[in-house]
Amino acid sequence: MSNFGNGKGKPMNGDDDDDEDEGNERDLEAWERAYADERSWESLQEDESGLLRPIDNQALHHAQYRRRLRSLSSASAASRIQKGLIRYLYLVIDLSRAAGEMDLRPSRMVVVAKQVEAFVREFFDQNPLSQIGLITIKNGVAQCLTDLGGSPESHIKALMGKLGCAGEASLQNALELVHEQLDKIPSYGHREVIILYSALSTCDPGDVLETIQKCKKSKIRCSVIGLSAEIYICKYLCQETGGLYSVALDEVSPKKEISNLSAHLKELILEHAPPPPAIAEFAIANLIKMGFPQRAAEGVISICSCHKEAKFGGGYTCPRCKARVCELPTECRICGLTLVSSPHLARSYHHLFPVTPFDDVAPSIIPNHRRPKNCFGCQQSLLNPGNMPGRCVTCPKCKQFFCLDCDIYIHESLHNCPGCESLRDSKSVS
Amino acid sequence: MTPVSSKHYSDDVSLLMVLIDTNPFFWSSTATPFSFSKFLSQVLSFLNSIILLNQLNQVVVIATGFNSCDYIYDSSLGHGKQRAETLLQKLEEFVVRDEKLNKEESVDGIGSSLLSGSLSMALCYIQRVFRSGSLHPQPRILCLHGSQDGPGQYVAIMNSIFSAQRSMVPIDSCVIGSQHSAFLQQASYITGGVYLKPQHLDGLFQYLSTVFAADLHSRSFLQLPKPVGVDFRASCFCHKNTIDMGYICSVCLSIFCQHHKKCSTCGSAFGQPQTSVSASN
Numbered sequence: 001m002s003n004f005g006n007g008k009g010k011p012m013n014g015d016d017d018d019d020e021d022e023g024n025e026r027d028l029e030a031w032e033r034a035y036a037d038e039r040s041w042e043s044l045q046e047d048e049s050g051l052l053r054p055i056d057n058q059a060l061h062h063a064q065y066r067r068r069l070r071s072l073s074s075a076s077a078a079s080r081i082q083k084g085l086i087r088y089l090y091l092v093i094d095l096s097r098a099a100g101e102m103d104l105r106p107s108r109m110v111v112v113a114k115q116v117e118a119f120v121r122e123f124f125d126q127n128p129l130s131q132i133g134l135i136t137i138k139n140g141v142a143q144c145l146t147d148l149g150g151s152p153e154s155h156i157k158a159l160m161g162k163l164g165c166a167g168e169a170s171l172q173n174a175l176e177l178v179h180e181q182l183d184k185i186p187s188y189g190h191r192e193v194i195i196l197y198s199a200l201s202t203c204d205p206g207d208v209l210e211t212i213q214k215c216k217k218s219k220i221r222c223s224v225i226g227l228s229a230e231i232y233i234c235k236y237l238c239q240e241t242g243g244l245y246s247v248a249l250d251e252v253s254p255k256k257e258i259s260n261l262s263a264h265l266k267e268l269i270l271e272h273a274p275p276p277p278a279i280a281e282f283a284i285a286n287l288i289k290m291g292f293p294q295r296a297a298e299g300v301i302s303i304c305s306c307h308k309e310a311k312f313g314g315g316y317t318c319p320r321c322k323a324r325v326c327e328l329p330t331e332c333r334i335c336g337l338t339l340v341s342s343p344h345l346a347r348s349y350h351h352l353f354p355v356t357p358f359d360d361v362a363p364s365i366i367p368n369h370r371r372p373k374n375c376f377g378c379q380q381s382l383l384n385p386g387n388m389p390g391r392c393v394t395c396p397k398c399k400q401f402f403c404l405d406c407d408i409y410i411h412e413s414l415h416n417c418p419g420c421e422s423l424r425d426s427k428s429v430s
Numbered sequence: 431m432t433p434v435s436s437k438h439y440s441d442d443v444s445l446l447m448v449l450i451d452t453n454p455f456f457w458s459s460t461a462t463p464f465s466f467s468k469f470l471s472q473v474l475s476f477l478n479s480i481i482l483l484n485q486l487n488q489v490v491v492i493a494t495g496f497n498s499c500d501y502i503y504d505s506s507l508g509h510g511k512q513r514a515e516t517l518l519q520k521l522e523e524f525v526v527r528d529e530k531l532n533k534e535e536s537v538d539g540i541g542s543s544l545l546s547g548s549l550s551m552a553l554c555y556i557q558r559v560f561r562s563g564s565l566h567p568q569p570r571i572l573c574l575h576g577s578q579d580g581p582g583q584y585v586a587i588m589n590s591i592f593s594a595q596r597s598m599v600p601i602d603s604c605v606i607g608s609q610h611s612a613f614l615q616q617a618s619y620i621t622g623g624v625y626l627k628p629q630h631l632d633g634l635f636q637y638l639s640t641v642f643a644a645d646l647h648s649r650s651f652l653q654l655p656k657p658v659g660v661d662f663r664a665s666c667f668c669h670k671n672t673i674d675m676g677y678i679c680s681v682c683l684s685i686f687c688q689h690h691k692k693c694s695t696c697g698s699a700f701g702q703p704q705t706s707v708s709a710s711n
Binding site for chain 2: 083085086125129188189285286287288289290291292293294295319320337341342343345346347348349350352353375376377378379380405406409410413414415416417418421422423424
């Protein structure tokens with residue numbers, strides 16, 4: 001039986017989360033499964049004349065992305081473009097008994113740890129000048145796993161070594177610890193906490209509401225991602241401190257979008273990777289003294305200040321105290337100067353100069369002969385099979401036409417409009 | 431050329447995106463050691479040899495002009511035997527169009543061409559190739575560039591570089607101008623491409639075919655030019671000096687060489703109350 005089931009496979013959604021599905025649906029026969037998970041009737045829609053057609057997945061995917069883009073741009077258009085680019089973030093991971101629940105396979109904490117790993121990497125890619133620290137809650141006690149630091153590897157290694165859950169969760173203890181740690185950071189930094197909360201209760205030594213007010217006073221932006229159900233105290237915490245509260249859901253949405261719990265959890269966590277809009281009173285603008293070290297000449301032997309051992313070639317020299325460091329960005333161990341290279345700064349510039357969202361082109365507005373046949377970016381044909389004009393978008397500045405795939409790539413990864421970049425006149429704008 | 435369905439890709443199939451600098455001010459300047467036609471004849475032989483190396487290799491040429499950028503040639507569209515003719519014809523059309531767009535009468539020096547535009551286009555094209563399925567040629571970008579760096583393109587070029595780095599697309603650069611290009615040095619260093627400034631431009635074809643013709647897989651067996659020391663020091667926004675140590679605005683990350691009261695880029699006034707904190711940091 002099981003052979004038959006595996007052999008048949010699932011053409012619709014048999015990708016990477018296969019094993020999870022197998023686990024959930026173990027008691028179903030293969031033929032039943034075809035009805036239970038594939039729900040093939042949902043991928044059909046009726047058109048104007050009543051004919052059944054497959055849902056246009058690409059259009060759906062694109063619509064979803066547009067919604068995301070619009071919500072982002074409306075948020076930033078409201079105020080001056082100021083983002084909290086220098087962030088000091090503590091990730092609090094709940095390792096109480098509830099994290100051992102098996103509703104996520106193999107267990108909540110393993111899935112959370114996997115997502116935290118992805119998040120940490122993405123975070124440093126987008127915020128190269130920021131720092132992360134990890135805190136765990138176990139047995140009602142909050143414990144600092146790693147101090148604030150800029151190296152993704154050290155955080156991931158520390159977390160993977162400490163997986164194991166026990167006891168109750170305590171929101172207050174975690175917040176107290178975060179507050180104590182974040183109180184030390186310089187005033188220009190944005191203080192943030194993201195709590196990945198598995199438990200449904202909090203077991204606190206004192207009044208948690210007082211602690212929440214303390215965090216609010218210290219301008220710590222607290223966000224919570226719940227893994228079970230919505231909890232009032234978490235919602236209150238986020239409301240008070242200006243954070244985001246979200247709960248990972250597992251629902252089959254009517255439009256057949258990505259819909260399992262871990263995918264939703266991932267989406268929720270990664271939402272926190274781009275810098276949040278800066279709130280003026282949260283961090284005081286300041287000039288930070290930084291050093292731009294030059295790469296040391298090849299073949300020079302020197303003792304590095306980070307590993308305290310003799311290294312051959314490579315490395316960077318702190319311009320103030322001339323100590324050698326192995327990697328950038330970092331803080332000089334000797335004189336405390338922040339050391340960066342210019343590409344690290346450049347990596348953040350796209351948050352400040354985002355590409356304007358493109359406008360949808362209605363097929364009827366522009367006569368066929370005036371429409372370009374190919375996407376300006378990738379040269380893909382903008383015509384559907386049968387020479388019907390397909391869906392496309394246009395940049396409001398340079399008026400070039402782009403296909404939907406390029407639209408997504410331009411706004412999510414490239415952060416340049418190829419049309420505007422290929423026009424000398426528009427140069428002054430960017 | 432070859433029917434798409436019968437393609438059999440292995441790791442030595444390349445997609446080469448060639449960005450040709452057509453800046454007329456560069457090519458007409460007296461400092462340029464050789465003519466555009468000489469340059470083209472060498473590049474054409476190089477493109478032909480790429481296509482000869484593997485019948486599945488694909489070459490796309492984008493012209494980086496002074497006022498615009500455009501696709502000039504795509505070997506997957508199949509021009510049959512008239513490869514060079516199609517390319518040259520399209521290139522001529524492009525140069526005429528580019529000239530018509532020109533509004534400035536004269537430029538200081540040789541000016542800069544729109545490298546950020548052609549890089550962005552090349553990356554969009556590469557994404558399309560990535561989307562086409564799991565079997566696709568290995569893409570790389572080759573910039574044949576002579577003009578100066580345009581400071582206004584800095585952010586856009588850096589964005590392209592980081593996007594190329596994320597998609598693991600190396601940017602090779604061959605500088606045919608008289609000066610080194612700091613943008614292309616960074617591009618090649620960050621994306622793991624090769625940066626080369628040939629000594630004798632008369633032998634350009636030889637440089638191209640020995641350094642840039644090998645596919646990505648074969649590169650690991652070759653002794654290619656080593657990356658030279660790339661200067662990652664920043665230049666300040668106020669005087670454009672290269673600096674070792676400087677001040678960064680915490681809101682917009684602008685770089686200044688001395689302490690200011692107010693950021694000239696984003697307008698934020700710098701923390702009056704906490705000056706002592708920043709000094710101790």
